[in-house]
Amino acid sequence: MARIELQNITKRYGGTRALKDLSLTVEDGEFFVLLGRTGAGKTTTLRVVAGLEKPDEGRVFIGDSDVTSWTAAERDVALVLQQYSLYPRLTVRGNLEFPLRPKVRNMNEDEIRRRVDRAAKTLQITHLLDRKVERLSGGEMQRVSIGRAIVRDPRVFLMDEPLSALDAKLREALRVELKKLHQDLGATFLFVTHDQVEAMSMGDKIGVLRSGRLVQVGTPSEIYERPHNTFVARSVGTPPMNLIEGRLDGESARLGSFVLPVSSPANSEQKVTFGVRPENIVIQSGAPAEARVFDIEDQGVIKILALDMGDTRLHATVPAGTHVNRDEVVRFGWKPERVLSFDPETGRNLAL
Amino acid sequence: MAEVKTKGEVVLNRVAIVAVVVALIVMLTPIYWIASTAFKPRSLATTVPPTVMFEPTLTPFAKLFTKRSQLRQPVEEDVYEAAPWWEKLIYDDGEQVVKNRKTGAITSSGYWDRYKNSLIVSIISTFLAVSMGTLTAYGFSRFKVKGEQDWLFFILSTRMLPPVVVAIPMFLMYRTVGLHDTHLGLIILYTAFNLSFAVWIMKGFVDEIPREYEEAALVDGYTRLQAFWKIVLPEALTGIAATAVFCFIIAWNEYAFALMMTSRNAQTAPPYIPSQVGSGLPDWSVIAAGAFLFLLPVAIFTFLLRNHLLRGMSFGAIRK
Ligand SMILES: Nc1ncnc2c1ncn2[C@@H]1O[C@H](COP(=O)(O)OP(=O)(O)OP(=O)(O)O)[C@@H](O)[C@H]1O
Numbered sequence A: 001m002a003r004i005e006l007q008n009i010t011k012r013y014g015g016t017r018a019l020k021d022l023s024l025t026v027e028d029g030e031f032f033v034l035l036g037r038t039g040a041g042k043t044t045t046l047r048v049v050a051g052l053e054k055p056d057e058g059r060v061f062i063g064d065s066d067v068t069s070w071t072a073a074e075r076d077v078a079l080v081l082q083q084y085s086l087y088p089r090l091t092v093r094g095n096l097e098f099p100l101r102p103k104v105r106n107m108n109e110d111e112i113r114r115r116v117d118r119a120a121k122t123l124q125i126t127h128l129l130d131r132k133v134e135r136l137s138g139g140e141m142q143r144v145s146i147g148r149a150i151v152r153d154p155r156v157f158l159m160d161e162p163l164s165a166l167d168a169k170l171r172e173a174l175r176v177e178l179k180k181l182h183q184d185l186g187a188t189f190l191f192v193t194h195d196q197v198e199a200m201s202m203g204d205k206i207g208v209l210r211s212g213r214l215v216q217v218g219t220p221s222e223i224y225e226r227p228h229n230t231f232v233a234r235s236v237g238t239p240p241m242n243l244i245e246g247r248l249d250g251e252s253a254r255l256g257s258f259v260l261p262v263s264s265p266a267n268s269e270q271k272v273t274f275g276v277r278p279e280n281i282v283i284q285s286g287a288p289a290e291a292r293v294f295d296i297e298d299q300g301v302i303k304i305l306a307l308d309m310g311d312t313r314l315h316a317t318v319p320a321g322t323h324v325n326r327d328e329v330v331r332f333g334w335k336p337e338r339v340l341s342f343d344p345e346t347g348r349n350l351a352l
Numbered sequence B: 001m002a003e004v005k006t007k008g009e010v011v012l013n014r015v016a017i018v019a020v021v022v023a024l025i026v027m028l029t030p031i032y033w034i035a036s037t038a039f040k041p042r043s044l045a046t047t048v049p050p051t052v053m054f055e056p057t058l059t060p061f062a063k064l065f066t067k068r069s070q071l072r073q074p075v076e077e078d079v080y081e082a083a084p085w086w087e088k089l090i091y092d093d094g095e096q097v098v099k100n101r102k103t104g105a106i107t108s109s110g111y112w113d114r115y116k117n118s119l120i121v122s123i124i125s126t127f128l129a130v131s132m133g134t135l136t137a138y139g140f141s142r143f144k145v146k147g148e149q150d151w152l153f154f155i156l157s158t159r160m161l162p163p164v165v166v167a168i169p170m171f172l173m174y175r176t177v178g179l180h181d182t183h184l185g186l187i188i189l190y191t192a193f194n195l196s197f198a199v200w201i202m203k204g205f206v207d208e209i210p211r212e213y214e215e216a217a218l219v220d221g222y223t224r225l226q227a228f229w230k231i232v233l234p235e236a237l238t239g240i241a242a243t244a245v246f247c248f249i250i251a252w253n254e255y256a257f258a259l260m261m262t263s264r265n266a267q268t269a270p271p272y273i274p275s276q277v278g279s280g281l282p283d284w285s286v287i288a289a290g291a292f293l294f295l296l297p298v299a300i301f302t303f304l305l306r307n308h309l310l311r312g313m314s315f316g317a318i319r320k
């Protein structure tokens, strides 16, 4: 077990800079999720940590050692990929044994067998051990991939979207299992995903990555409640946070012709982008603002309303019992203490 | 799964089968001709029209391996009876094996020596070209090589000139450095021929192998070389088989350089067989026997690797 620290990592591929001055710390035993869209540099970050890629600038630490110049083999990390991490020529057992067989490990057959059996049991794949990898379903393959990682007690676990190729049900099940595995092993996990639900539900900490830069690091609730900027704000939550252009004037927010209360007053009048999550919008007769219902999505427990306020499209989640009709004009307000203000130019959270 | 075919498809299928059969006949006739002539007695070898039904004999092979002279007078009864079966065949044909006056040892024709030379040169040069080609291809495929495209083009460009163009300078160089008429000389030459080709084909195959496999091995604690042995090589086997067959065929059949660069010690079979045509009245069935034996290694080699080749011939399309 060990902590991971990246210091000012820059990685270039030809002209493109995949990582820009990236610094990041994953504490010992932490489940750290790196969240980012496609091309954000998630895989590159993992490859730099694993030693498959040399950074152009910056240093990598695992535990107390500066491993920047170490080879992948020396770093003693485990890497689980979205696909292709199993050898098609080998059986499941062969694949699980593979990481134990390098000469440097010098492990005897009994020990290998014991570890493979233990890992197989943990992941409930004992019945698959003699099967060829090609004959496995996607979910089974990913279990085996994770098994390959846990057979040898690596110092840290690196996972590159290991669940993203699976269907929704399976993903959910494996998510829970991975989380449990993390608790049982007490190991350091650096987990990479583009799926915000995965990030929110699994991470002790989340790092939001955007074009090779780390935008914000925090616990899931910090990321959700106190995003540093509009990008982070829209990265988590479904539907994403509503962003509304308006003016902040004393204790009131002016949205077009409507005036709504806010709890963080400004001294001088200024242009602001207000951010409010759909669940903090309240539909109520007599509320200060007005919008037309454009669409209703009934999700059982809740309804998601798409509202048109002038040119602005908003989303609101309301209890399923709420009666609204399409094209109906409704009155709405918001919970003033949950409204965030962002700089309309830079997107920065004005409260921070 | 039972396929339902429309009438049109059935007709098309038949046409295709007929076309394949016709093509096969056209292509296999010369081979059949050589093979059948190799088993014909001399008298039937050149009949017009060709004899199709005949009693096969091993006489041409017996003659192929020995040096012979015409019998002046019929051979004595007891000598004939004492002779081994193949010598009898030669006597039957009105010839006798040339023997050492003192020791009585049989003089061989030299075919077997040439054949051995062919095997040595082809196998070693194929092994070298394929192994160096695979390693080079791996390097180009997995590492950033400065001017990669230019290097690859350069490697290919060594094949753009017809090799014979450089035959005379090569000949003089070989004479000077003492490589003329040596196995090593031919091996170097054929390896050089085949290397560019091996690099190009193998690069296609290696490119197809996901690098994630090796990278997983590297992370697991294997060195680059171990990962290459354990992961890349087994995955590339199909390509290696295909490349090996091609290289072997090219080396095995090479004629022009073998003719020029060798004279006695290292001469291979291709220049030897036609040299037999020139000495006296050609004995076509003996030549056919030589050619027939010469066909066998390629056929056997290809047959042994057939499972790999079926997939390998589609050049890199290993994965669905
Ligand atoms: N081998 C490479 N050569 C050139 N550019 C690369 C290479 N690998 C990554 N890049 C570039 O670096 C950037 C970051 O890529 P990376 O693979 O880390 O993104 P990612 O966040 O993992 O995306 P995804 O979610 O699609 O996997 C991208 O712009 C990508 O095009």
Ligand SMILES: [Mg+2]
Pocket (backbone or CB within 6 Å): A042, A043, A044, A160
């Ligand atoms: Mg990626």
